[in-house]
Amino acid sequence: MQFLRRPTAPRSSFVRRFAASLVALSISALALVAVLGVIAPTPARAEGQIRVAEQFGVVYLLLNVARDQQLIEKEGRKQGLDIKVDWLKLSGGSAVNDALLSGSVDIAGAGVGPLMTIWDRTHGHQNVKGVASLGNLPYYLVSNNPRVKTIADFTGKDRIALPAVGVSVQSRVLQFASAKLWGDKSFDRLDRLSQAMPHPDAAAAIIAGGTEITGHFGNPPFQEQELAGNPNAHIVLNSYDVLGGPSSATVLYATEKFRTDNPKTYRAFIDALADASRFVAANPDAAADIYIRVNHAKIDRGLLLKIIRNPDVQFKIAPQNTLPLAQFMYRVGAIRNEPHSWKDYFFDDPALAGGS
Incomplete structure (x- = not known):
């Protein structure tokens, strides 16, 4: 009586299957490494670089002074950083907001209206908030x-x-x-x-x-x-x-990620703005010359000095009287998230103490 035996694969077939298993195992191992690479946190961009978007007008005087006097770079050195500052000039809040959301700039300069629009749009995501005011100027x-x-x-x-x-x-x-x-x-x-x-x-x-x-x-x-x-x-x-009174019309804002990932650069920027504010208050004539020089402005210097010295104008970085406009925008449906305080749409910072 012959017993039926299960046929065995030729040795060459066995080798091929064994080799295929090794390849599959290698691919799986590589895939695991790739997945771990994706899951593992990637290092934040090194500090020491900041890109600032500004627009036109004397309202950007604090930025003009910071640029001309290299105040951001000076404050950066106090933080142990050699900060590279790039300046970009745009026109209109829409263009500025697009540049910020695309990652083309780190600090955006525009009006309270564009700030509220992008704060509302990024609420719970990029979390864009105000960094500082550029002062109170009547428009x-x-x-x-x-x-x-x-x-x-x-x-x-x-x-x-x-x-x-x-x-x-x-x-x-x-x-x-x-x-x-x-x-x-x-x-x-x-x-x-x-x-x-x-x-x-x-x-x-x-x-x-x-x-x-x-x-x-x-x-x-x-x-x-x-x-x-x-x-x-x-x-x-x-x-x-x-x-209803003096108010900050134009402000600076940034994403939460930039602020979190670059604390020393962010601190240097805020401190530089405060330095610029003190400079303008103490040296209005020099500030006027800086505005003309930085902007290549064709403006009567006497008229410019009159604007800077106008008692209705205050070049300070704490926002003032921004909430009425923000609440109006919510009331008419221009934004979906209701602001209850100016601190809802500005980052918490000691330099902004006394804001509104």
């Missing part, structure tokens, strides 16, 4: 149309230039003023007359006249140049009147 809506005495006098024939429609702080203040005049449901009534335009171009249009741009919601020094350069130019709206 004027100037018109060269003699018939326009208040915002109610603008018609379909007028166009109001501002940095970014529906995003910039000028646009938000105009909406706030419209809501006070016509009610919250009509807060965006003048958006249809608004046109995005860099401040220098808008100022040139107001001074020259003869174009569809009959209004410009700007900032210093462009608004003062318009008032001095065209006899028909006059103030239609003052941001301080809308917001």
Whole structure:
């Protein structure tokens, strides 16, 4: 009787299977290493580099002084760092916010309106918050149309230039003023007359006249140049009147990650701003010269000094009176997250003590 035996694979087949097993094991091991590499925390970018986005106007004077006097670099050396600072000039809160979210810049300079927009958009994610104020400066809506005495006098024939429609702080203040005049449901009534335009171009249009741009919601020094350069130019709206007093219109902000990953660089930047604030207060003439030099500005120096010395202007880094605009934006649905305090949308920092 013959017993049936299970056929065995030829030796060559066995070798092939054994080799295949080794390859599979190797692949699995490599895959495990790759997975562990992904899971393992990657080191943060080395400190010592900061990229700052600014825009146009005297409101950025603290940054101009910090740049000219190399205050960030000086404060960095106190932290044991050689900080490399890159400066980028943009126009409009939308462009600035896009640059920050894309990782092209680390510190963004724009109005409170763009800050609220990006704070709301990144809430619970990148967590963008305010870093500091660039000071309290009144912003004027100037018109060269003699018939326009208040915002109610603008018609379909007028166009109001501002940095970014529906995003910039000028646009938000105009909406706030419209809501006070016509009610919250009509807060965006003048958006249809608004046109995005860099401040220098808008100022040139107001001074020259003869174009569809009959209004410009700007900032210093462009608004003062318009008032001095065209006899028909006059103030239609003052941001301080809308917001209930002196307020920080333009601020700096950053992602939570940059602040967390670069504590010494961040500290050096804040300290440099404080240094710049003290410099401007003690040396207004030198600050004026720095503004002209850094910006290659074609501006009357006497007019510039008048702006810097204006008692309504305070170059300080603690934000002031920002909450009314923030709460208005929530009330009309411009942002989804309700701010209860200015500390909701600014990083907690001793340098900002006394903010509002």
